[in-house]
Amino acid sequence: MLRPICQIKITQQPTSDLPNRNSVFQFSFVNNIEVSSSWKNLTDTAKIKFPKNVFINFADGTKRKLSLKDTPQFINGRQSNNDAPFVLRGDKIEIQASYIYIDRNGKEIVPEPDTIFSGYIVKVLNKMPIELDCEDNMYQLKQIFLDKMSWAAADISDVIGYILKGTNFSFTTGGATMSLGNFRIENQTPAEVLEYLRKTFHVESYFRGDVLHCSPFVYYPDTNNNPPHLLQFQKNIISDEMQYTRADDVKVGVKAYSISKVELATQTFDGRMKNKATRLEVFAYKKNNGEVDFKDLTGGIKAGIDEGSFGNVVTLFYADGNTLDGLKQFAKARLNRLYYEGFRGTFTTFGLPFINHGDQVQFIDNVLPERNGTYFVKSVTRTYGMGGYRQKVEIDLRIDGVLDKTDLQKGI
Amino acid sequence: MATDNFIIPNPLQVPQGLIAVAEFQAGVRIVTALSKVPQNNPSFPNQTAPTPDKPIKTSALGTPVYSNLVIASGNYTDIYGNVINYPNIEVDTVLFNINGSKNIIKTPIQGLDGTVKEYISDGDNIINIKGIIQGANGVYPIGEVNKLIAICNAKCALSVQSDYLETNNIFNIVIESYSLPQDMGSQSQQVFELNCLSDVNYLIFENQ
Numbered sequence: 151m152l153r154p155i156c157q158i159k160i161t162q163q164p165t166s167d168l169p170n171r172n173s174v175f176q177f178s179f180v181n182n183i184e185v186s187s188s189w190k191n192l193t194d195t196a197k198i199k200f201p202k203n204v205f206i207n208f209a210d211g212t213k214r215k216l217s218l219k220d221t222p223q224f225i226n227g228r229q230s231n232n233d234a235p236f237v238l239r240g241d242k243i244e245i246q247a248s249y250i251y252i253d254r255n256g257k258e259i260v261p262e263p264d265t266i267f268s269g270y271i272v273k274v275l276n277k278m279p280i281e282l283d284c285e286d287n288m289y290q291l292k293q294i295f296l297d298k299m300s301w302a303a304a305d306i307s308d309v310i311g312y313i314l315k316g317t318n319f320s321f322t323t324g325g326a327t328m329s330l331g332n333f334r335i336e337n338q339t340p341a342e343v344l345e346y347l348r349k350t351f352h353v354e355s356y357f358r359g360d361v362l363h364c365s366p367f368v369y370y371p372d373t374n375n376n377p378p379h380l381l382q383f384q385k386n387i388i389s390d391e392m393q394y395t396r397a398d399d400v401k402v403g404v405k406a407y408s409i410s411k412v413e414l415a416t417q418t419f420d421g422r423m424k425n426k427a428t429r430l431e432v433f434a435y436k437k438n439n440g441e442v443d444f445k446d447l448t449g450g451i452k453a454g455i456d457e458g459s460f461g462n463v464v465t466l467f468y469a470d471g472n473t474l475d476g477l478k479q480f481a482k483a484r485l486n487r488l489y490y491e492g493f494r495g496t497f498t499t500f501g502l503p504f505i506n507h508g509d510q511v512q513f514i515d516n517v518l519p520e521r522n523g524t525y526f527v528k529s530v531t532r533t534y535g536m537g538g539y540r541q542k543v544e545i546d547l548r549i550d551g552v553l554d555k556t557d558l559q560k561g562i
Numbered sequence: 563m564a565t566d567n568f569i570i571p572n573p574l575q576v577p578q579g580l581i582a583v584a585e586f587q588a589g590v591r592i593v594t595a596l597s598k599v600p601q602n603n604p605s606f607p608n609q610t611a612p613t614p615d616k617p618i619k620t621s622a623l624g625t626p627v628y629s630n631l632v633i634a635s636g637n638y639t640d641i642y643g644n645v646i647n648y649p650n651i652e653v654d655t656v657l658f659n660i661n662g663s664k665n666i667i668k669t670p671i672q673g674l675d676g677t678v679k680e681y682i683s684d685g686d687n688i689i690n691i692k693g694i695i696q697g698a699n700g701v702y703p704i705g706e707v708n709k710l711i712a713i714c715n716a717k718c719a720l721s722v723q724s725d726y727l728e729t730n731n732i733f734n735i736v737i738e739s740y741s742l743p744q745d746m747g748s749q750s751q752q753v754f755e756l757n758c759l760s761d762v763n764y765l766i767f768e769n770q
Contacts (some may be wrong), residue, residue, distance in 0.1 A: 151679045174769040204764040216766065384673030517673060538667040538680040
C-alpha cells in the first residue's frame with residue numbers, strides 16, 4: 151500500500167505594518183493541492199485547500215485558533231507576532247509530497263519528499279476550507295519595474311542578465327546564443343519582458359528552483375542526457391487521453407520566420423537611430439506524396455493554401471541567420487520532428503516516478519508492443535489530497551526513431 | 563449393570579449423572595492446570611491473579627458503575643453572533659459501540675489484478691451511545707433531559723470524558739443524529755441514543 155505524505159511550509163514575510171512577521175509554519179495535512187507546471191505558461195501555479203478550523207502551536211508554547219485578520223497586539227511595547235494574520239499575499243510557500251511505500255524486499259521506504267512547488271502566495275480566499283493561490287518565483291519578477299535600457303545588437307544573455315540584476319536568481323540559456331537585434335526595455339517588469347520574448351521570438355521561460363531557464367529551445371541538453379522515466383501501461387498508467395496517430399494522418403504546418411534589423415543613418419525625433427526590420431517567412435508542409443514543400447510568405451504574401459486544413463500550425467522563430475535557404479532548412483527539420491507516428495495527449499499516473507516537464511518518459515506495453523516509445527514531457531499537473539497523489543502528464547515530441555543524439559545534445 | 567443404561571436415547575436428553583461427571587472432570591483438570599502454574603516464576607511474570615476493576619462510582623441504585631459518560635459544558639456562537647452556553651451532563655447508565663474506518667483510495671488499472679491502494683488517513687470513529695437518564699421513582703428527569711437536548715442542539719464539537727472512550731483516544735465528539743424515544747410503561751427514565759463522530763484538534767506548528 152502507498153501512503154501519500156506532504157509537507158507545507160509557509161514563511162511569513164514582514165510588512166510595513168507588521169515588521170516582526172517572520173514566523174515559519176509547517177503542517178502536513180491538506181484537503182487538496184493542485185500544481186500546474188509547464189514550459190509553456192511562464193509561471194507555475196499552485197492551489198491549496200486546507201481546513202480553517204485548526205490551531206496554531208507557537209514556538210513560545212501558546213496556542214491560538216487560526217485567523218486571517220487579527221490585529222497585532224502590543225505587549226510591553228513589543229509587537230506580539232502571534233496575533234498577526236496567519237497568511238498574507240507575498241508569503242513564501244513550499245510544498246513537498248511523496249509516498250511511503252514497501253519496496254520489493256518488504257522494507258518500508260520513507261523517501262525525502264520531492265518539492266512539487268516553491269513560490270509565493272498571491273491570493274488568500276478566506277473560505278472554509280481556506281484556499282491559497284500561489285505562483286512560483288515569476289511572482290517576484292512581476293513586482294519590480296526595470297529601468298530604461300536599450301541595446302543596438304542584443305543577445306538573449308544580455309537581456310536576461312539585465313532583467314535579473316538585483317535579484318537572487320541566476321539564469322541559463324542552455325548554451326544557446328540568440329541575437330535579438332535592436333532591443334529596448336521601457337517601464338516593464340521582467341515578467342513582461344519574458345512574455346514579449348515568448349510571443350515575439352518564441353523564447354520560452356520558466357523557473358526551476360531559483361534558476362530561470364530562458365532559451366530558444368525548451369528541452370535542454372543537460373536534462374536530455376537523463377534516462378527516461380519508465381511507465382508501463384498495465385502497471386502504473388492509471389488512465390490516458392492519448393491518441394495514437396500514424397505519420398500519414400498527421401496534418402501539421404510550420405510557419406518559420408526571421409527578423410533582421412538594420413540600423414539606418416537617420417535618427418528619430420527623440421534622437422534614436424532609425425531601424426529597418428527585414429522579415430523573412432516561409433510556410434512548410436508535407437504534400438500527399440510525403441515531400442516537403444514551401445510557400446514563401448515574405449512581405450505578407452498569401453500561401454495560397456488553406457492553413458485551416460492543417461490540424462496544427464506551429465510558428466517558429468529562426469535566430470541563426472536571415473537567408474531564405476537557411477529558413478527553409480530550419481522549417482523542414484522542425485516539420486520532420488512533428489511528423490511522427492505515436493502518441494499525442496495526456497496520461498495520468500501516480501505520484502511516483504516524480505516527473506517534471508522537460509523530462510523524458512518511456513512507455514512500455516507488453517500487451518501491445520507497438521505502443522512502446524519515448525517522448526518529451528510538455529506539462530505536468532499534480533493533484534494531491536483526498537483523491538490520492540496523481541500526475542497528469544502531457545507528452546510532446548517523440549524521441550525514439552525521430553530525434554538522434556546530436557539533436558538532443560544541441561537542445562530541442 | 564444392564565447395557566441399556568449405557569445407551570443414550572436422545573442426544574438432547576443427556577443423563578444428569580453424565581453431566582455431573584463431565585463437570586467434575588473438567589473442574590479437576592482446571593484446578594490441576596492452575597496448580598501447575600509456577601508462582602513468582604520470571605518466565606511467567608503476569609501470572610499473578612488479576613486485581614478486579616474498581617468501580618468509578620456507585621449508582622443511585624447502589625450498583626457499581628465502571629464506565630460512565632460526562633459531556634463537558636461549553637459555548638458556541640450562533641449565526642446571529644450570540645454566545646450560547648450549554649450545560650454539562652453525567653450519565654451513569656450508558657453503553658458505547660465504536661466503529662473505526664480508514665480512508666483508502668483504491669485505483670483499478672486495466673490489466674493489473676487487484677487494485678493499487680493509497681492510504682489517505684484514518685477515518686472518524688463512528689460512535690453509537692445508548693444510555694438512560696434515570697430519575698427518582700415515578701418522577702420524569704426533566705432537568706437532565708433538558709440538559710441533554712441543549713447539548714444535542716449545540717453546533718460544535720463536544721468535549722467528553724469516559725474511560726471507555728479514552729481507551730480509543732476519543733476526547734471530542736460531534737453528534738450527527740440523536741433520538742429520545744419514550745419507553746412503554748416507564749415514567750422515571752429517558753432512554754436516548756446518540757450517533758456521533760470522533761473529532762480531533764489539528765495543529766499547525768511554528769518552527770523554533
